[in-house]
Amino acid sequence: MHNVKRPRGARGREGILSSARSLVIESGYEALTVEGIAAAAGVGKQTLYRWWPSKGALVADAFLDDPAIPPSFASTAPTGDGVAWVRAQADYFSSAVGTSVTRALTSATAEDESVAIRVHERFTAPILAGIIDWLAITVPDAAAGATERQRAAADMLLGALVFRMLTRSEPLSGDGAEEVLHLVLAGLRTAAAR
Incomplete structure (x- = not known):
């Protein structure tokens, strides 16, 4: 049986979602930018667009996938x-x-x-x-x-x-x-x- 390792991408994805949640709660949706989320997560903007087609899609995932919210x-x-x-x-x-x-x-x-x-x-x-x-x-x-x-x-x-x-x-x-x-x-x- 092979050991299954969690891909680096999954950790990066969670870091992005966590950054998006924090920025929304801190500054609101209107002030939120893809660039700001990427910077907070320590990834390039293209990484976000690889997983999400829009800021709204990213924010929806950030909160819908977080069992603590709301x-x-x-x-x-x-x-x-x-x-x-x-x-x-x-x-x-x-x-x-x-x-x-x-x-x-x-x-x-x-x-x-x-x-x-x-x-x-x-x-x-x-x-x-x-x-x-x-x-x-x-x-x-x-x-x-x-x-x-x-x-x-x-x-x-x-x-x-x-x-x-x-x-x-x-x-x-x-x-x-x-x-x-x-x-x-x-x-x-x-x-x-x-």
Whole structure:
């Protein structure tokens, strides 16, 4: 049996991803350049372009392949009454790291359709699916259109958490996030009772 050695390229790739994560968190996506990432990682710019077609693709890999980012989404669904989950999300989105990561991923998806698809598949879709499943259990509704209502409610909940951070207005507080959760649940309960 041969010993399998990890290729030097894999170590270099992780160094690049780590440098990209650090620079995004430190300075934001707008200030990030391919040249800056290459310099921080100690590689040539062509090395980055060999592995990634764009800055957005590199940033998406940096965060989607890092199990620690974003830490508040380790579980993609609320549990129990959902209050602790929604407050944790509000805390995450109002933190410096959460703001930097989410803005970077949003910018990357706006620049490149293939990045948008990947971020949706690996990040957004599992979160929404978890919220929808939780809503279906929390507010049972067997009526026609219930799934669409639950999807719309999940969009409202996640959208409320993200919107203020993306628009650079006052972050949604834990109390505000909890109020949004209660409004969404009340709306679903009203619809289910019809």
